[in-house]
Amino acid sequence: MPPSIVATVIVLQKLGGLSDREAVERFTYDARWRYAAGVGGWDRGPTGFAHTVLVDMRARLRASDDPDRIKRATTEVAADAGLLGLKRALDSAPLFDAVATMDTVTLVRSAIRGLLRACPSQLAAEVRAVLERDDDYVAAGKPPCDWDDAEAREQLVDALIRDGLAALGVLEDRELPAGVIEAVELLATVVGQDVERGGDGVFRIARKVAKDRVISTVDPQARHGHKSTARKFDGYKGHVAVDPDSEIITQTAVTAANVGDAEATEVLLTEFTVACAQDAAADGDDADRPDGPDTTHNGEAVAGSRNNHADDGNDDGPRVYGDAAYGSGQNLALLDKLGADAMTKVAAATAPGGRLPKDRFDIDLDAATVTCPAGQSAPLRFAANGHGVAAFGKRCVECPLRQQCTASARGRNVNVGPYEALLAAARARQQDPQWQADYGANRPKVERRLAYLLRRWHGGRRARVRGRQRVAQDWDLNAAAHNLARLAVLGVRKTAIGWHAAAA
Numbered sequence: 001m002p003p004s005i006v007a008t009v010i011v012l013q014k015l016g017g018l019s020d021r022e023a024v025e026r027f028t029y030d031a032r033w034r035y036a037a038g039v040g041g042w043d044r045g046p047t048g049f050a051h052t053v054l055v056d057m058r059a060r061l062r063a064s065d066d067p068d069r070i071k072r073a074t075t076e077v078a079a080d081a082g083l084l085g086l087k088r089a090l091d092s093a094p095l096f097d098a099v100a101t102m103d104t105v106t107l108v109r110s111a112i113r114g115l116l117r118a119c120p121s122q123l124a125a126e127v128r129a130v131l132e133r134d135d136d137y138v139a140a141g142k143p144p145c146d147w148d149d150a151e152a153r154e155q156l157v158d159a160l161i162r163d164g165l166a167a168l169g170v171l172e173d174r175e176l177p178a179g180v181i182e183a184v185e186l187l188a189t190v191v192g193q194d195v196e197r198g199g200d201g202v203f204r205i206a207r208k209v210a211k212d213r214v215i216s217t218v219d220p221q222a223r224h225g226h227k228s229t230a231r232k233f234d235g236y237k238g239h240v241a242v243d244p245d246s247e248i249i250t251q252t253a254v255t256a257a258n259v260g261d262a263e264a265t266e267v268l269l270t271e272f273t274v275a276c277a278q279d280a281a282a283d284g285d286d287a288d289r290p291d292g293p294d295t296t297h298n299g300e301a302v303a304g305s306r307n308n309h310a311d312d313g314n315d316d317g318p319r320v321y322g323d324a325a326y327g328s329g330q331n332l333a334l335l336d337k338l339g340a341d342a343m344t345k346v347a348a349a350t351a352p353g354g355r356l357p358k359d360r361f362d363i364d365l366d367a368a369t370v371t372c373p374a375g376q377s378a379p380l381r382f383a384a385n386g387h388g389v390a391a392f393g394k395r396c397v398e399c400p401l402r403q404q405c406t407a408s409a410r411g412r413n414v415n416v417g418p419y420e421a422l423l424a425a426a427r428a429r430q431q432d433p434q435w436q437a438d439y440g441a442n443r444p445k446v447e448r449r450l451a452y453l454l455r456r457w458h459g460g461r462r463a464r465v466r467g468r469q470r471v472a473q474d475w476d477l478n479a480a481a482h483n484l485a486r487l488a489v490l491g492v493r494k495t496a497i498g499w500h501a502a503a504a
Contacts, residue, residue: 265326319341
């Protein structure tokens with residue numbers, strides 16, 4: 001079966017939210033699918049194939065040097081049609097995992113079972129010899145226990161942890177196959193993340209949630225996450241970068257659920273960085289060319305894209321839009337380094353108890369001083385890591401604004417970070433009505449694209465597969481299917497001289 005046909009079926013499958021079997025059936029009996037795949041009628045070309053071919057194709061794509069080539073083909077068409085400018089809007093959405101979240105008892109027992117399965121028979125026998133619980137660790141699920149009895153639960157947890165530690169002790173300092181090493185690392189992680197040893201030597205479940213907690217041995221890369229203090233979920237985050245003018249998805253990424261949105265910025269802007277560099281080079285060539293810029297359609301795609309947006313009177317260079325999750329100082333510095341105008345919201349400065357926030361103070365980084373609203377000044381003292389503090393101390397004793405400023409007997413301290421200047425400038429800038437209008441016209445469009453990607457539960461909001469790499473591939477193929485649908489809406493067609501979009 002030609003790879004081009006299989007790739008077409010994979011994209012149409014994502015567009016329709018179908019299973020592998022349903023997708024093959026649709027290709028076999030639906031003339032529209034056969035036409036899209038370039039096969040034609042049933043009198044010529046392949047009439048069908050096994051659904052496992054789709055599984056094999058996805059596996060080959062994951063293992064290749066260019067796993068996102070299908071989605072990239074759609075963005076190349078969009079660029080050639082002049083639909084990609086130098087704006088990107090970033091956002092993320094929760095992707096619920098395809099497994100059940102396990103409690104501590106199930107996690108530890110499942111990890112021990114996984115280790116026994118991974119070990120060769122002789123090594124597994126050595127591990128079993130040190131396990132003391134009356135459990136063969138064959139059947140899945142929770143072991144029998146009187147769950148209403150706190151003492152029985154405590155004894156079970158202690159026995160499971162001791163079995164896990166004993167198994168790890170047998171394998172310590174030994175050369176092991178790769179599969180066994182993975183099982184050992186998983187067991188070591190789950191044994192240590194949720195329990196603590198009391199003064200009596202008994203292991204008990206800790207009354208806290210471990211940082212970066214593994215939540216399932218079936219999908220060890222899934223994590224607890226939250227989009228807000230009220231919205232919690234388990235699984236991954238799907239990130240997208242969207243051109244807000246054409247609403248084409250230019251880049252995707254998938255991270256664990258506990259990774260901050262801003263941490264995916266550099267990955268999401270990979271193609272954008274290249275586009276900006278090519279655009280700058282094209283502008284330089286135009287300046288050296290006496291007859292003006294090249295207006296042929298088959299010139300540099302990105303340069304043509306920018307020219308397509310330049311006549312709207314609002315082309316001020318590369319811009320990146322994002323909500324407050326992308327407004328950290330580190331992210332602002334990254335965007336500045338990339339040469340992009342950061343159209344990202346920055347959270348307002350706050351102080352406990354509704355007291356005077358930091359932005360009411362005049363912070364002069366050049367002079368290394370901070371002046372409070374009452375006119376008192378204190379020197380800024382910086383540490384080696386770039387963080388600084390201005391301690392007002394005794395200056396607060398007789399200050400008439402003391403009650404509004406601080407409740408500390410030592411007076412008010414004002415802390416500054418290494419990105420203080422960037423954050424202050426961004427906060428001031430986002431008060432400009434023109435900035436707010438630009439932000440409001442472009443940033444929300446990425447949310448509409450996310451809503452489209454997540455319109456189905458299975459394969460959309462909830463992952464169909466396990467493991468970050470597979471979830472990332474599924475998310476990328478979802479974006480490719482979305483882009484094809486969007487290109488059709490925009491009237492993109494192939495002509496003798498390249499791709500063209502219908503006039504607005």
